[in-house]
Amino acid sequence: MNKKKSLSMLIPILFATSSAVTAAEIFNKNGNKLELYGSINPNHSFSNRFLSTKITSKEDNTNAILGFSGKINITNKLSSYAKIEYKTDFFMPEELMNEQQPSSIRLGYAGLKYGNLGSIDYGRNYGVIHDVESLTNHIPYITNNSVFAYNDNYMVNRNSSLLTYRNDNFFGLVNGVSFALQYQDETKNRSENQKNHSGWGASLKYESDSGLTAIGSCFTSKRPQLTTDKHGKNEAVNAYGLGFKYDTDKVYIAAFYGAARNLTPHNIHSDSYINETQNIEAVAEYRFKSGFRPSLSYLDSKGYNINSPEKSELGLAKQINISTRYEFNKNISTYMNYQINLLKENDFIKTHKISTDNIIGAGLVYKF
Numbered sequence: 001m002n003k004k005k006s007l008s009m010l011i012p013i014l015f016a017t018s019s020a021v022t023a024a025e026i027f028n029k030n031g032n033k034l035e036l037y038g039s040i041n042p043n044h045s046f047s048n049r050f051l052s053t054k055i056t057s058k059e060d061n062t063n064a065i066l067g068f069s070g071k072i073n074i075t076n077k078l079s080s081y082a083k084i085e086y087k088t089d090f091f092m093p094e095e096l097m098n099e100q101q102p103s104s105i106r107l108g109y110a111g112l113k114y115g116n117l118g119s120i121d122y123g124r125n126y127g128v129i130h131d132v133e134s135l136t137n138h139i140p141y142i143t144n145n146s147v148f149a150y151n152d153n154y155m156v157n158r159n160s161s162l163l164t165y166r167n168d169n170f171f172g173l174v175n176g177v178s179f180a181l182q183y184q185d186e187t188k189n190r191s192e193n194q195k196n197h198s199g200w201g202a203s204l205k206y207e208s209d210s211g212l213t214a215i216g217s218c219f220t221s222k223r224p225q226l227t228t229d230k231h232g233k234n235e236a237v238n239a240y241g242l243g244f245k246y247d248t249d250k251v252y253i254a255a256f257y258g259a260a261r262n263l264t265p266h267n268i269h270s271d272s273y274i275n276e277t278q279n280i281e282a283v284a285e286y287r288f289k290s291g292f293r294p295s296l297s298y299l300d301s302k303g304y305n306i307n308s309p310e311k312s313e314l315g316l317a318k319q320i321n322i323s324t325r326y327e328f329n330k331n332i333s334t335y336m337n338y339q340i341n342l343l344k345e346n347d348f349i350k351t352h353k354i355s356t357d358n359i360i361g362a363g364l365v366y367k368f
Contacts, residue, residue: 023069031073038066062090065106081121082110106158116172118165125162127155128182128201132215132241135254136281139295139325139337145317145355147277147301148258154184154237155201155219156263161185178205184221197222199237214244223262235275237262252285252295264303274303274314291327296320316354318342336362 023035041063067085074080085107111121133148133156151158163183170177182201199221207213218240239260246253258279278301285295301317319342325335339359 031079032071034068034070036066036068038064040064064088064090067107077115079113080110081113081119084108109162109164111164116167116169118167118171120163120165122163124158124160125164127157127159127162127184128164128180128203128217128219129156129239129241129258130158130217131180131203131205132217132243133157133256133258133281135213135215135243135245136256136283136297138245138252138254138283138285139297139321139323145301145319146258146279146281146299147260147263147303147316148239148241148256148279152187154196154199154221154239154263155182156239159184159187161187176207176209178207179203182219184219196237197224211248212244212246215242217241235262239263241279250287252283252287254283256281274305276304277316278302278304291333292324293327294324296322315343332364334362334364336360 023037025033025035027034065085065087067083069081069083071079071081084105086103087106088103105124107124107126109121109123109125111119113119129148133146137149148156150156153159155162161184163185165181166178167180168178169175170179180203182203184196184199184201186197199219201217201219203215203217205213205215219238221237223235223237237260239258241256241258243254243256245255256279258277260277262275263277264274280300281298283295283297285293287293297320299317299319299321301315303314303316305312305314320340321337322340323335323337325333327333337360339361341356341358343354343356345356
């Protein structure tokens with residue numbers, strides 16, 4: 001069967017992002033701060049077959065993100081902090097929105113920090129694998145379909161019940177060396193493929209004055225026995241990631257490699273048993289003095305069943321992104337991105353409804 005191609009135009013206008021340059025300051029007195037940040041993202045897409053002018057589908061994905069972050073000084077060295085980030089969708093009728101509640105809390109945690117001893121917090125936060133995987137998430141308008149970008153999937157991205165300890169500059173003794181330790185409690189009240197037992201994770205980072213950064217992260221967690229799992233093995237879930245970036249005034253280059261055992265994406269049925277995943281990501285961007293920033297990125301995410309005689313390989317995501325953006329100033333920029341999907345259509349792709357579309361996107365970004 002011929003591979004179906006589609007061309008989608010996404011036009012998001014981002015008035016702000018969670019990675020804002022400077023958040024709107026609500027309160028600041030004696031070092032005690034409360035800041036507001038957010039975004040509104042009108043997003044509409046058009047799809048059609050490759051080289052065809054007939055539109056086959058339209059989709060509205062408009063959403064908004066709003067966040068608060070605060071800090072309170074308790075003593076000269078001890079301070080408390082908290083953050084909450086909320087997202088809601090606007091493309092459904094109000095009656096359905098009230099019934100189905102298409103809204104979510106992305107982040108919600110609070111903690112304490114004491115001088116060079118570091119910080120500790122608990123709540124819904126980023127897992128330690130995100131420390132290294134975020135190196136290649138440098139271009140915010142590109143959708144990341146990586147296995148290591150799924151939320152509520154152990155400690156690879158945003159998840160709940162995370163106790164996180166972070167220490168910068170190794171207790172103030174070694175500049176550029178930072179580390180994190182993380183514990184995740186057992187999560188309940190979820191669908192079966194989003195449950196997990198308790199686990200531990202760690203991250204180590206080295207950052208030099210020359211612009212070179214290297215990060216390594218890992219975690220291990222007990223895998224819950226699912227009633228829908230026909231394979232009946234209660235094995236551990238293990239993952240690690242290694243990455244680096246080189247960031248200067250003109251050049252940004254980053255790469256990430258991740259591997260995992262029994263880390264299955266939520267959109268993959270339990271019948272398609274995947275007990276090993278591998279992920280490769282790379283991005284390169286050049287910054288002209290005029291404000292233009294062309295970039296090129298690559299993603300290859302695969303799954304394997306290593307218990308099968310042939311160790312069958314299953315493509316989960318494979319794409320090239322050719323992008324350019326122009327920065328009017330530090331707050332306003334515009335961009336265009338062309339995503340080339342390299343996945344080949346097969347029975348596995350069809351069963352799990354994995355996209356094989358090509359996408360072209362353009363938009364305007366305003367940060368505050």
